[in-house]
Amino acid sequence: MPLAEFLSYGFVQRSLLAAALISASCAAIGVFLVLRRLSLIGDGLAHASFAGVALGLLVGVNPLYAAVPFAVACSYGILRLSEKAKVFGDAAIGMTGAAGIALGVAVASLAGGFNTSLFSYLFGSVLAVSKGELWLAALCAAAVFSFIALFYNELVCAAFEGAQARVLGVATAPLNAAFIALTAAVVVAGLRVSGVMLVSALIVIPASAALQLARGFKTALALACSIAVFAAVAGIYVAFASNLPAGAAIIFVNLACFAAAVLCARLSGRRVQLRVLHE
C-alpha cells in the first residue's frame, strides 16, 4: 500500500500518534528502569492493571480510565511491600502482578460476556484507538517528559546511586514514588498499543538498544525515544500492509533495532580495538 494512502486514514493517523507518544514515553522511562534493574516493573504493573481493565469493562467505564488509578495504587503497593514488608523488589512486582491477573480473571469469569473486549487489552489494538485514548496518551507523554525535564539530575543520580542519592540531596522516597506512579499511568496508556502481555517490551527493548550505543545519558534518552518512535510507526505500517497484529509488529521492529544496535556496538568496539592495536 502506498504510504500516502496509508497516512490518509483518520484512524491510522490516530494510531500512529498514540503509538509514537506512548512508545517514546515508555522508552524514556525505560532508560531509568533498565539502569536501576527494575525492567520487570512494567510487566508487573501491566499485569496488575488487567484487573482495572476487567473492572472497567464490568461497570461500563472506559477500561483504560479505570485501570490508571488501579495501576497507580498497585505501584504504591509494590513500593510499600518492598520498603515496609522487607520483600525483595522483584518478588513484590511478581506478587502484585499475579494478584492483578487473578483478580482480572475472576472478575471476567463472574461477569462473562466481555471476553472479546478483554482480549483486545491483553494483546493490544492500536488501530482502534479512540480520540479520548489519544488524549490520554498525549497527557501521559506530557507528564513523563515534563517530569524528566524538571527532575533530570535527581533521576540520573537516583538511577546511579540508589538510596545513597540522599547524600547528594535527592529526596529519593518521594521521587521514586512519583516516578513509579508515572510508570503505572504510561503502562496503562500503552495497553492499547501492545496489550498487557507486551507493553513492558516498549519499556525494555528501546532502552536496552540505546544503552548499547549511547555515550552519555541524554544521548541514551534521545536514542531510546527515536528507536521507539521509529518502531511504532514502522510496526504499524508493516501490520497494516501485511495484516499482522500491530502490537506484535511493533515489538518485532523494536527487536530488529535492538539486534542492529548490538551489531553496531560490536563493530564499533572492534574498530576501537583495531585502532588501539595499530597505535
Add this chain to the structure above:
Amino acid sequence: MRKAVTTVVRAENLTVSYGAERALDSVSFSIRAGEFTAVMGPNGSGKTTLVRTLLGLEAPDAGSSSLFGEPSAEFADWARVGYLPQGKGAVYGNFPLTVREIVAMGLLPARKFPRFLSAGDGGAVRAALETAGIAGIADRLIGEISGGQQQRAFLARALINNPELLVLDEPGAALDPLTRDNFYETIARLPAEKGATVILVTHDTAEAGRYASHMLFLDSRVVFHGTREDFCASSEVEGYFGPFAQHVMCHRHDGGGPCPLRSS
C-alpha cells in the same frame, strides 16, 4: 544562616541490629570541627553501618545521631557533606555517564529546585577533576575506567563543594600505593587548610596512624575513642589489640619522633 557548631557529628546510644546480630551496640561519641578521625575495627565491627547511620541512610533501632546539630534523618544541608561510600570503584558496565557528569553530580546539593547544572559549573568540575588527577579521562564513561580511577572520580565528587565534613569509607582499597599516598596527603591537609572534619573508615593502620588526629575503634561498641596520643599511651588498647597494631599506628614513619611503643 548556618549555626556555629563545634560538634559536627554526635552519636548517642546508637544501636543497629540485622536480625539477631547487633552491628552497633549503644555507640556514643562526638566529633568536633577540624578533627581527622580514623574509624577502625575488625571485619563486621559496624564501621560502615556507623557511617551509614550517621548519614541517615540507615535507621537505628535505638539511640540517635546528628550532623551539625540536626538529627541525621532530617538533615538536608548536604552541600556541607562529602561522602565516598564503600564499594565505589565497582564495575558499572555500560552505564551512560561520563566521569565529568559524575563529578558534576556533587554540585546538586547546593542547588535549589529545579536543580539544573549550567555551563558556569564547568570551572568547579574542572578544578575537582584536576585535584583528583583525572582531568585527562573526564569524557570517558565510568564503566570504561579502572577501579582506582573510578575511586578518584568519586573522591572528586565528594570534594567539589569544599565540604565541611568529609566521610570516606575505605577509600584506599582500589588505589595503587603512589595514588594512595597522594590521596591521603590531599585529605590530611583539609582540616588545617579548610577547617574540614574528616571521618576515615579504614583497615590501613599505618595510614590511620600517620594522618588521623583521633582514633575511634569499634567492635560493635566503642572500644576506644580519643586522640592519637591517648591511643598510643593506652594500655587498654594494647591489651585489646596486642602491641603490634599499636606499634604500626604509633611509630612515626616520617622520622619526626621516637617510637612510643613502651615495650620497645
